[in-house]
Amino acid sequence: xxxxxxxxxxxxxxxxxxxxxxxxxxxxxxxxxxxxxxxxxxxxxxxxxxxxxxxxxxxxxxxxxxxxxxxxxxxxxxxxxxxxxxxxxxxxxxxxxxxxxxxxxxxxxxxxxxxxxxxxxxxxxxxxxxxxxxxxxxxxxxxxxxxxxxxxxxxxxxxxxxxxxxxxxxxxxxxxxxxxxxxxxxxxxxxxxxxxxxxxxxxxxxxxxxxxxxxxxxxxxxxxxxxxxxxxxxxxxxxxxxxxxxxxxxxxxxxxxxxxxxxxxxxxxxxxxxxxxxxxxxxxxxxxxxxxxxxxxxxxxxxxxxxxxxxxxxxxxxxxxxxxxxxxxxxxxxxxxxxxxxxxxxxxxxxxxxxxxxxxxxxxxxxxxxxxxxxxxxxxxxxxxxxxxxxxxxxxxxxxxxxxxxxxxxxxxxxxxxxxxxxxxxxxxxxxxxxxxxxxxxxxxxxxxxxxxxxxxxxxxxxxxxxxxxxxxxxxxxxxxxxxxxxxxxxxxxxxxxxxxxxxxxxxxxxxxxxxxxxxxxxxxxxxxxxxxxxxxxxxxxxxxxxxxxxxxxxxxxxxxxxxxxxxxxxxxxxxxxxxxxxxxxxxxxxxxxxxxxxxxxxxxxxxxxxxxxxxxxxxxxxxxxxxxxxxxxxxxxxxxxxxxxxxxxxxxxxxxxxxxxxxxxxxxxxxxxxxxxxxxxxxxxxxxxxxxxxxxxxxxxxxxxxxxxxxxxx
Numbered sequence: 001x002x003x004x005x006x007x008x009x010x011x012x013x014x015x016x017x018x019x020x021x022x023x024x025x026x027x028x029x030x031x032x033x034x035x036x037x038x039x040x041x042x043x044x045x046x047x048x049x050x051x052x053x054x055x056x057x058x059x060x061x062x063x064x065x066x067x068x069x070x071x072x073x074x075x076x077x078x079x080x081x082x083x084x085x086x087x088x089x090x091x092x093x094x095x096x097x098x099x100x101x102x103x104x105x106x107x108x109x110x111x112x113x114x115x116x117x118x119x120x121x122x123x124x125x126x127x128x129x130x131x132x133x134x135x136x137x138x139x140x141x142x143x144x145x146x147x148x149x150x151x152x153x154x155x156x157x158x159x160x161x162x163x164x165x166x167x168x169x170x171x172x173x174x175x176x177x178x179x180x181x182x183x184x185x186x187x188x189x190x191x192x193x194x195x196x197x198x199x200x201x202x203x204x205x206x207x208x209x210x211x212x213x214x215x216x217x218x219x220x221x222x223x224x225x226x227x228x229x230x231x232x233x234x235x236x237x238x239x240x241x242x243x244x245x246x247x248x249x250x251x252x253x254x255x256x257x258x259x260x261x262x263x264x265x266x267x268x269x270x271x272x273x274x275x276x277x278x279x280x281x282x283x284x285x286x287x288x289x290x291x292x293x294x295x296x297x298x299x300x301x302x303x304x305x306x307x308x309x310x311x312x313x314x315x316x317x318x319x320x321x322x323x324x325x326x327x328x329x330x331x332x333x334x335x336x337x338x339x340x341x342x343x344x345x346x347x348x349x350x351x352x353x354x355x356x357x358x359x360x361x362x363x364x365x366x367x368x369x370x371x372x373x374x375x376x377x378x379x380x381x382x383x384x385x386x387x388x389x390x391x392x393x394x395x396x397x398x399x400x401x402x403x404x405x406x407x408x409x410x411x412x413x414x415x416x417x418x419x420x421x422x423x424x425x426x427x428x429x430x431x432x433x434x435x436x437x438x439x440x441x442x443x444x445x446x447x448x449x450x451x452x453x454x455x456x457x458x459x460x461x462x463x464x465x466x467x468x469x470x471x472x473x474x475x476x477x478x479x480x481x482x483x484x485x486x487x488x489x490x491x492x493x494x495x496x497x498x499x500x501x502x503x504x505x506x507x508x509x510x511x512x513x514x515x516x517x518x519x520x521x522x523x524x525x526x527x528x529x530x531x532x533x534x535x536x537x538x539x540x541x542x543x544x545x546x547x548x549x550x551x552x553x554x555x556x557x558x559x560x561x562x563x564x565x566x567x568x569x570x571x572x573x574x575x576x577x578x579x580x581x582x583x584x585x586x587x588x589x590x591x592x593x594x595x596x597x598x599x600x601x602x603x604x605x606x607x608x609x610x611x612x613x614x615x616x617x618x619x620x621x622x623x624x625x626x627x628x629x630x631x632x633x634x635x636x637x638x639x640x641x642x643x644x645x646x647x648x649x650x651x652x653x654x655x656x657x658x659x660x661x662x663x664x665x666x667x668x669x670x671x672x673x674x675x676x677x678x679x680x681x682x683x684x685x686x687x688x689x690x691x692x693x694x695x696x697x698x699x700x701x702x703x704x705x706x707x708x709x710x711x712x713x714x715x
Contacts, residue, residue, distance in 0.1 A: 004117075005076040005143050008033055010136035014079035014097060019050070022085050023064050026077035026099040035075040036101065040588035040616065042070040046099075048615035053219075053273060054088025057228065058297055061121055062087035065100035070590075075101045076117065078139055080131070090297065096130055117143060119231040122296075210243040213306055214262050215269040216276050218249040219292045229271045229295030236299035244303070249277055256281075267306035271295025284475070286310040313465035315474060349420030350451055351543045354413040358546040358646045361405030366645030366655045368399035377553075409547075410434045410444060414451035421455025422462065425475045429454035429483035436491040442500040444547030449499055450491055457483045509557075518560065518637040525561065526568035526633025526669070530625040533572055534608040541565055546646045559642035563656060566605050567641070567666050568633040570649055572625035573602030573609030574666070575673030579681075582674070586681040591616065602670075605649035620680040628673025635665035 009029050016022035023046050030036040045068040049055070055063050062085060077099040084093035098117070120126045126142070133139040141147040215233050219225035230246040237244030245265075247257045249272075256278065267286040270276055271294060286309035288302050295302065368376055372395025379396035387393045414434025418426030433450030437443065442450075461479050470478070490496075528541035545565040548558030580587050580595030587595065594612045601609025614621040642657035656662045 003140075003144060004074060005078065005140050006033070007136040007140050009075070009077040010139045011077075011079040012133065012136060012139065014081040014085075015083075016079075016081065016085065017083055019062065019064065019085055019087050020047070022062070022079060022081065022097050023047075023099055026079050026097065027101075029077050030071075030075055030099070030101060033075070035072050036068075036070055037072060038070040038588075038590055041590035042066075042068050042101065044590065044612055044616040045070070047618075048611065051615060051618075053225075053291075053293070055225075056087030056089030056094055057121070057293075058089055058091045059124075059127060060084070060091075060093070060095045061089070061127065062094035062097045063100060063121070063225075064097070065102070067102045067104055069104045071101045071103045073103060076143065077101075078130070078143060080133075080139075096127060116145075116227075119227050122228055122231040122235065210241065211267075211307060211310075212265045213237065213242055213244045213267050213269055213303065214257055214265040214282070215244060215246045215295075216249060216272060216282075217246060217292060217295055218272040218274050218276065225273070225292045225296065229292045229299075232296050232299040233269065233271065233302070236303055240300065240303050242303055242307075249274075267310045269295070269302050269306055271302070284315055286312075286314050312463070314463060315466070346417050346420040346452070346455065347448070348539060350413045350415075350417035350448075351539050353416040353419075354409055354543070355539075355546070357405050357408050357412055361402040361409070362546070362549065362644070362646035363648060363652075364398045364402030364405065366402075366648065366652055368395045368397075368402060369644060370654055371395040371398070407438070410438050410447035413444070414447040414454065417448065417451025418454035418458065421452070422458035425462070425479040425483070426455045426458045428480040429457060429487040432484045433487040433491050436488060436496065437499070440491070440496045440500050441503070442491075442496055443503040445503045445506070446491070446496065446499045449495065450487065453490060454483060454487045457486050519634045521561070522564045522568075522633035522635070522637030523630045524633075525564050526571075526629035526631070527626050529565055529568040529607065529633070530572050530629035531622070533610050533614055533622070533625070538569070538607060542569070549644065549646060554644070556642065559644060559657070560637055560640065562646065563641040563643035563662060564633045564636040566643060566647070566649070567636045567662060568629040568669065569607040570602050570605050570666055571628045571632050571669040571673055572607055572614075572621075573598040574670040575602075575625060575628050575677065576610050576613045576621065577602060578670055578674040579677045583678045583682070586678065588616075603650045605647055617681070620677060620684070624673045624676035624680065627676055628669040628671075630669075631672050632665045632669030635668055636662060639665060641665065 009026075011025065011029065014022060014025060016025050020043075024039075024043060027036060027039055027042055027046070030042075031039050036042045045066040046064050049066040050064060055065065057063065064087070079097040079099070081095050081097060084095045085097065086093040087097075098121075100117075120143075129142050130139055133142060138147065215230070217226050217229040217233070219229075226248050230248045233246055234244060245257060245261055247255070259281070262281055265285060268282045268288070270279075270282075270287065270289045271292045272289075273292045286306060288306045288309065290302060372379075372392050376392065376395045376399050379392065379399070382393065382397045382400055385393070386397065411431045411434035414437065415427050415430035418430030418433075420426075430451050433454045434447045437446030437450050440446070458479055461482060462474075466474060525541050525545070528537050531537045542565055545558075545562045548554060549562050577595045577598035580592050580598075584592050584595075591613060598609045598613075610621065610625060614625070639658050639661035641659075641662040643652070643655065645652040645655050648655075650663075653659050653663070
């Protein structure tokens with residue numbers, strides 16, 4: 001097993017001035033060492049990870065990292081920048097840069113070493129020693145744990161040969177897990193002389209049980225932030241006199257906390273950017289739920305918040321996980337994420353659970369129309385009349401199955417918005433409110449409002465302090481009962497009718513769109529579909545379109561919007577595929593291979609097929625994609641194209657109104673985007689060539705001047 005880092009992977013005078021340039025400079029050392037097989041492919045993976053969440057940490061540290069198929073073995077490269085580089089940390093740019101690379105299937109021993117490094121980064125002595133290292137060999141030895149930082153060595157010597165370094169100060173040896181926790185992290189120098197007074201004091205007064213917290217930390221790659229948050233929480237717990245135990249759900253796997261430890265805990269802290277595994281284990285306890293960076297940057301505040309919730313008797317009921325938790329949560333402020341960020345996450349949770357119903361139901365209905373025509377919508381129930389040999393019966397069957405799936409759209413949307421806000425107790429009132437929205441014809445808009453109200457009601461109920469004897473029945477009986485009653489009354493009697501009127505007005509407005517108004521809406525939807533290539537903004541536009549057709553008789557305006565949204569969403573991958581075909585020399589080998597797959601992904605309406613290109617070169621790819629998407633959206637609306645299926649790409653062309661004009665709109669946007677990408681990348685190549693030529697010219701001129709001087713001296 002090779003060493004994680006060697007002197008060849010250390011640059012103590014990193015000259016890069018941007019995080020992209022820094023990553024490239026350090027990655028080139030990995031390539032030279034034979035640990036990375038494809039430089040550009042690896043950097044694309046690093047950039048994609050950076051897009052999820054900034055990797056800058058307080059204290060002048062940057063830790064760009066990723067798991068990549070282009071990495072042969074877990075590797076670390078270290079750079080020290082005098083100019084300091086911005087990695088998005090709250091306290092400013094970083095001077096210590098650690099590029100961490102892990103293979104897609106890294107072994108647990110190496111990943112344990114990486115996790116040990118992550119814990120060391122929370123130790124000021126370690127980072128100070130790296131800042132003062134004068135040779136690459138010493139920096140590499142410090143990181144490998146073969147040399148101790150000076151203050152740590154002094155403490156060890158002062159304590160005598162029997163003293164052991166603390167878990168936070170001792171770098172883990174190769175293949176050994178890092179040990180840092182409440183039991184192992186006490187300063188070993190505290191010998192009998194200090195222990196006896198403490199024991200005497202304890203016997204003189206009534207013993208008080210410590211406040212106990214269990215925590216879970218995790219991040220998208222499970223390499224760095226996971227273990228740094230654990231170390232920060234453990235250190236803050238010791239300072240606060242709290243007994244805190246952390247379960248790190250990292251790339252090397254995780255060991256579940258014992259059930260007895262969880263049962264004895266007074267509160268729970270989740271510092272995570274991905275779904276907490278087996279989350280139901282922590283149900284019924286006061287819970288603080290934040291992003292992993294909050295666990296690193298403000299652990300003391302999280303512990304104080306957990307104690308305050310326990311004192312108030314607030315009880316959380318964590319669910320087994322929510323789709324909305326997969327997105328980064330950088331809650332660094334006093335109250336975690338801002339309201340706008342939290343609102344977006346709640347809505348995206350509902351939309352993510354609704355989309356499969358839309359896709360299944362919509363495609364079944366579209367297939368039914370393709371087989372039996374649009375008149376199949378008025379067919380009798382197949383439960384009463386079905387003939388196995390009649391095509392019309394099969395078409396009616398598909399239509400009615402799809403329609404059944406569509407009836408769940410608004411209840412599922414509302415239920416899982418409430419779930420994103422209040423976890424499992426929000427499901428019942430959310431579904432009830434969503435179903436009421438369908439009965440009073442409040443539609444998609446009514447479902448949004450019902451879900452938000454249901455989640456808010458449950459969150460308000462959870463704030464009440466209840467006796468310990470009632471905590472067990474609160475999430476099962478009391479909260480669903482009270483919240484469903486409140487939401488039902490509000491939807492039926494108070495706000496349901498106004499929302500239904502607003503929904504009807506919006507539908508009438510969409511039906512009346514024509515000319516410039518329709519084209520303008522097409523431009524807006526096209527820009528949204530291509531802005532983040534499958535991200536939240538893309539999903540908002542898609543949810544708006546599918547919500548319009550998720551009824552038994554959608555309006556013409558809604559069908560036009562659905563057509564424009566799907567057409568624009570197909571443009572980015574198709575455009576990048578075309579660009580790699582006509583100007584392959586502007587792209588890396590990996591990008592050219594991705595371009596072949598992008599033909600199929602784009603044709604299938606999978607906008608995410610353009611993400612690898614955008615991650616590697618966002619400033620050229622994303623604006624180009626947005627322009628092409630806007631062109632396609634505008635043309636689709638101008639051509640009065642319609643679409644009854646919510647998905648399918650070119651495979652549902654027979655169900656499109658004005659199919660040839662629709663394809664023309666897609667081709668036009670694709671050509672525009674591809675042309676812009678080629679043009680912008682060509683400018684970059686030209687600029688790089690000119691810079692190289694100027695540098696060569698200066699070097700040649702300098703050489704000539706030196707020769708002339710030598711001649712003059714000789715004369």
